[in-house]
Amino acid sequence: MSSARQIALDILIKIDEEKGYSQILINQALQRSQLTDLDRRLVTELVYGVIQRENTLDYLIDQLVKKKATSLQKWVRNVLRLGIYQLTYLERVPSFAAIHETVQLAKHRGHRGIVGLINGVLRNYLRKRETLLPTQPSNHLEKSIIYSQPLWMIKRYEQQWGAGEATKLFAAQLRPASTSIRINRLKMNREEWLNRWHDEGTGEAIPSAWLEMAVRLKRAGNVAAHPHYSKGYYTIQDESSMLVSLALDPKPNDFVIDLCAAPGGKTTHIAELMHNQGRILACDLYPHKLQLVSKQAERLSLDIIQPYVGDSRNLRVDQLADRILLDAPCSGLGVIQRKPEIKWRKNLKDIDALAQIQSSLLHHAVSLLKPGGILIYSTCTYEKKENQDQIKQFLIDHPNMESDHSWLAKLPAPIREQAFIGDGWLQLLPHHLGSDGFFIARMRKK
Numbered sequence: 120m121s122s123a124r125q126i127a128l129d130i131l132i133k134i135d136e137e138k139g140y141s142q143i144l145i146n147q148a149l150q151r152s153q154l155t156d157l158d159r160r161l162v163t164e165l166v167y168g169v170i171q172r173e174n175t176l177d178y179l180i181d182q183l184v185k186k187k188a189t190s191l192q193k194w195v196r197n198v199l200r201l202g203i204y205q206l207t208y209l210e211r212v213p214s215f216a217a218i219h220e221t222v223q224l225a226k227h228r229g230h231r232g233i234v235g236l237i238n239g240v241l242r243n244y245l246r247k248r249e250t251l252l253p254t255q256p257s258n259h260l261e262k263s264i265i266y267s268q269p270l271w272m273i274k275r276y277e278q279q280w281g282a283g284e285a286t287k288l289f290a291a292q293l294r295p296a297s298t299s300i301r302i303n304r305l306k307m308n309r310e311e312w313l314n315r316w317h318d319e320g321t322g323e324a325i326p327s328a329w330l331e332m333a334v335r336l337k338r339a340g341n342v343a344a345h346p347h348y349s350k351g352y353y354t355i356q357d358e359s360s361m362l363v364s365l366a367l368d369p370k371p372n373d374f375v376i377d378l379c380a381a382p383g384g385k386t387t388h389i390a391e392l393m394h395n396q397g398r399i400l401a402c403d404l405y406p407h408k409l410q411l412v413s414k415q416a417e418r419l420s421l422d423i424i425q426p427y428v429g430d431s432r433n434l435r436v437d438q439l440a441d442r443i444l445l446d447a448p449c450s451g452l453g454v455i456q457r458k459p460e461i462k463w464r465k466n467l468k469d470i471d472a473l474a475q476i477q478s479s480l481l482h483h484a485v486s487l488l489k490p491g492g493i494l495i496y497s498t499c500t501y502e503k504k505e506n507q508d509q510i511k512q513f514l515i516d517h518p519n520m521e522s523d524h525s526w527l528a529k530l531p532a533p534i535r536e537q538a539f540i541g542d543g544w545l546q547l548l549p550h551h552l553g554s555d556g557f558f559i560a561r562m563r564k565k
């Protein structure tokens with residue numbers, strides 16, 4: 120049976136070699152494994168931690184081995200990252216255990232020379248570690264080492280958000296993401312659910328301070344495997360993400376189009392807010408992804424969601440929509456805590472390409488909306504080109520659309536106090552309320 124560290128190493132090598140996704144690979148590996156809850160948490164922490172801290176770890180490795188970290192064999196590099204990560208950030212693991220376990224990993228894969236090298240590097244690190252990192256990062260390069268970010272992101276987001284705000288943002292991205300759920304209030308109210316959860320002693324559940332359907336969970340284990348989940352009592356969803364459907368404010372019997380619906384977190388929330396009355400057209404490019412929406416709808420006992428497979432830019436409808444949600448494909452920088460590899464894979468070219476798709480989706484949305492109808496544009500990023508600049512240009516190009524401020528004044532106080540708020544839009548950064556980074560703009564057709 121593989122140990123937690125072996126599983127973590129296998130996943131890290133797959134991410135490095137095959138450009139796999141951490142969330143998917145961790146879920147697959149944990150489903151196959153027989154690990155205890157504690158060891159499952161260790162796998163998750165090691166994989167996320169090592170990817171998040173990649174720049175810092177490689178900088179340290181570069182100072183300890185003659186070759187640069189990037190020129191080492193990929194598995195050797197990942198064993199060293201894993202070892203140094205444990206020695207630096209996992210206080211509960213004693214140093215001798217971290218070194219011993221890492222050397223064992225190396226023994227499974229490599230010859231004696233490599234094992235000796237890994238052992239030597241880790242022991243050398245223990246001796247020198249106080250002296251290896253810049254203590255007060257003062258320039259972009261040092262910040263990219265300490266906050267483990269690509270240099271271009273440090274420069275770009277300091278320029279966009281100011282150095283103080285950007286530093287808080289980079290620091291927040293290194294912390295583990297919170298786990299939130301949305302109670303399906305068509306089945307049960309939050310109080311009732313909290314009482315059940317506490318009676319069952321499953322884990323710590325804290326009602327959200329700013330959203331009445333949300334609960335934050337701590338140490339709850341695999342919440343998608345809990346019977347409450349299969350019974351449709353809740354959906355795993357971040358609080359910022361819930362805010363999107365609340366901004367849409369759908370009413371029972373509305374006709375709503377969700378232009379980018381899969382996997383369906385927001386579509387199902389919209390259906391719950393409509394009391395499962397009316398009609399929702401849920402569109403997505405990929406049939407396998409739309410199947411997830413149908414599966415979620417069934418689990419939550421929602422039957423007003425109608426799937427449409429295809430490019431939403433070609434969608435034609437026989438009835439104009441009361442409300443449209445465009446939760447657009449985006450660079451995802453606001454969810455780096457959940458998908459840390461985004462940091463190392465996205466670049467400015469991707470952002471430009473995404474901005475074009477977003478712009479054409481927005482343009483088409485107008486033709487599907489009733490006069491007086493509401494359009495919500497949202498992304499899980501904090502890149503201005505995809506957000507504020509996108510909306511500004513859209514309103515210039517579409518004089519029949521106007522920004523709608525009415526929803527901002529009704530937001531709960533903690534959001535209004537923390538988020539950046541502008542002309543009908545809101546930008547939440549991960550450090551504002553400890554949620555994902557999201558941009559939400561509300562517009563109305565004149």
Ligand SMILES: C[S@@+](CC[C@H](N)C(=O)[O-])C[C@H]1O[C@@H](n2cnc3c(N)ncnc32)[C@H](O)[C@@H]1O
Nearest residue numbers: 379380381382383384385403404430431446448
């Ligand atoms: C940000 S995700 C949507 C998340 C979803 N709203 C939720 O809350 O679960 C964007 C989705 O847009 C889909 N997509 C991308 N381009 C599209 C297009 N041109 N037409 C329809 N769907 C598209 C992707 O397949 C992806 O599932």
